[in-house]
Amino acid sequence: MKEIQQGESLLIRDVEVGRARVNIRVEGGRIAAIGADAGGEAAVVIEGRGAVALPGLYNTHTHAAMTLLRGYADDMPLQDWLSTKIWPLEAHLTGEDVYWGTKLACLEMIRSGTVAFNDMYFFMEDAARAVDEMGMKAQLAYGFIDLFDEEKREKEIKATEKTVAAIKNRRNPRIRAAVGPHAVYTVSPEGLRWCAEFSRQQNIGIHVHLSETDQEVKECVEKTGMRPPALLDKCGCINPRTVAAHCCWLDTADCTLLGDRGAYASHNPTSNMKLAVHRAMPYAWLKDAGAGVCLGTDGCASNNNQDMFEEMKFAALLQKFFWNSQTLLPAEQVLAMATANGAAAMGFDGGRLEKGAAADIVLLDRNAICNTPLHNPVSNAVYSCNGSAVTTVLCQGRVLMQDRVVPGEEEILEGARAAATNLLTRAAEARTEE
Ligand SMILES: O=c1[nH]cnc2c1ncn2[C@@H]1O[C@H](CO)[C@@H](O)[C@H]1O
Numbered sequence: 001m002k003e004i005q006q007g008e009s010l011l012i013r014d015v016e017v018g019r020a021r022v023n024i025r026v027e028g029g030r031i032a033a034i035g036a037d038a039g040g041e042a043a044v045v046i047e048g049r050g051a052v053a054l055p056g057l058y059n060t061h062t063h064a065a066m067t068l069l070r071g072y073a074d075d076m077p078l079q080d081w082l083s084t085k086i087w088p089l090e091a092h093l094t095g096e097d098v099y100w101g102t103k104l105a106c107l108e109m110i111r112s113g114t115v116a117f118n119d120m121y122f123f124m125e126d127a128a129r130a131v132d133e134m135g136m137k138a139q140l141a142y143g144f145i146d147l148f149d150e151e152k153r154e155k156e157i158k159a160t161e162k163t164v165a166a167i168k169n170r171r172n173p174r175i176r177a178a179v180g181p182h183a184v185y186t187v188s189p190e191g192l193r194w195c196a197e198f199s200r201q202q203n204i205g206i207h208v209h210l211s212e213t214d215q216e217v218k219e220c221v222e223k224t225g226m227r228p229p230a231l232l233d234k235c236g237c238i239n240p241r242t243v244a245a246h247c248c249w250l251d252t253a254d255c256t257l258l259g260d261r262g263a264y265a266s267h268n269p270t271s272n273m274k275l276a277v278h279r280a281m282p283y284a285w286l287k288d289a290g291a292g293v294c295l296g297t298d299g300c301a302s303n304n305n306q307d308m309f310e311e312m313k314f315a316a317l318l319q320k321f322f323w324n325s326q327t328l329l330p331a332e333q334v335l336a337m338a339t340a341n342g343a344a345a346m347g348f349d350g351g352r353l354e355k356g357a358a359a360d361i362v363l364l365d366r367n368a369i370c371n372t373p374l375h376n377p378v379s380n381a382v383y384s385c386n387g388s389a390v391t392t393v394l395c396q397g398r399v400l401m402q403d404r405v406v407p408g409e410e411e412i413l414e415g416a417r418a419a420a421t422n423l424l425t426r427a428a429e430a431r432t433e434e
């Protein structure tokens, strides 16, 4: 696969976009021209015949390195799952584990057409190294959890400052830092306030879990007299740089608050169904309130993959099923959630196949079963295909996969397998020492 050098051009020739056959010319990481007459000489030419082009997908809520925990603990209640299975194992994670887990997540996302993701986890400097090598875009946040303890809060503040400085020091415009206050049930109001103030100072995003369960909302009201969005807002955490994951249990006033503040809600339907949170994000209320609505997979322990095509389908189906409406969340709107809205939520300029936009381009096999017949490419992308129809992926003009080949795949699978085995071994040894 040829690396395009800075200043070189790339041409995708004769590809279908919507119902039209076009050429897409890429220069300096952007779409320089798109249309039947776009063309000219190019350093790299990709044959688009037999392919349908879509904008690259943006995954707005995940914990990438949790790929290592895929299949480790399923079919459990959320609080029990977190406190008896996930957190005890995460206590043994190393930076090296997070590096390999994130590499595996990137590989999986690239293979299924995702060019960018919004991540909240630990050892984010190692995650940044993985993202850098894989050529994707990401917004990376250290998961801030103080459990209402002042000493822990000081540690989390230091960890956040260190992570943000390290990510900014990379000076890679594709990799952004964010703050990641985990949720209102794991972070004190003081911690939330610090996160809000630090994100303002640093001009970076906020990534938080919000109103995932009924229990979270009830306990928050009992403790503070406020619902979670109002509490977050009082602490300064709800603004246009905020991506709030889940948002299942919002009421109409909560939605108005998010809309008034210009914040984004990331829908994560697979995780919500698997963890039986018993309510679907109120998409229609959020949209009417003017909030941004985007889409994420959540981590592999609650999904169990990183395929945004599956997520698009589940979003469209869950909304219809839960809110009892056959017309709610049509395919075009799901695709917008997964592309342009996601890019806006992370502050990236992408997710659109238009002149001037970042060249985030995904090619799907036009001759795959899921694309046959091709009455409506958007319908097929949302309802029929999954990520395995993706053949070629460009992120900001850089080719991350061509004809289903991602460089270094075998090494990534081996490294991730070893990291997962070692993590479980360390955790088991620690248990026998107790
Ligand atoms: O669905 C979820 N709800 C709440 N927390 C979660 C979920 N999935 C993963 N984590 C946890 O969030 C932290 C991120 O830094 C990790 O501890 C991860 O296990």
Ligand SMILES: [Zn+2]
Binding pocket: 061, 062, 063, 209, 245, 298, 299
């Ligand atoms: Zn999550």
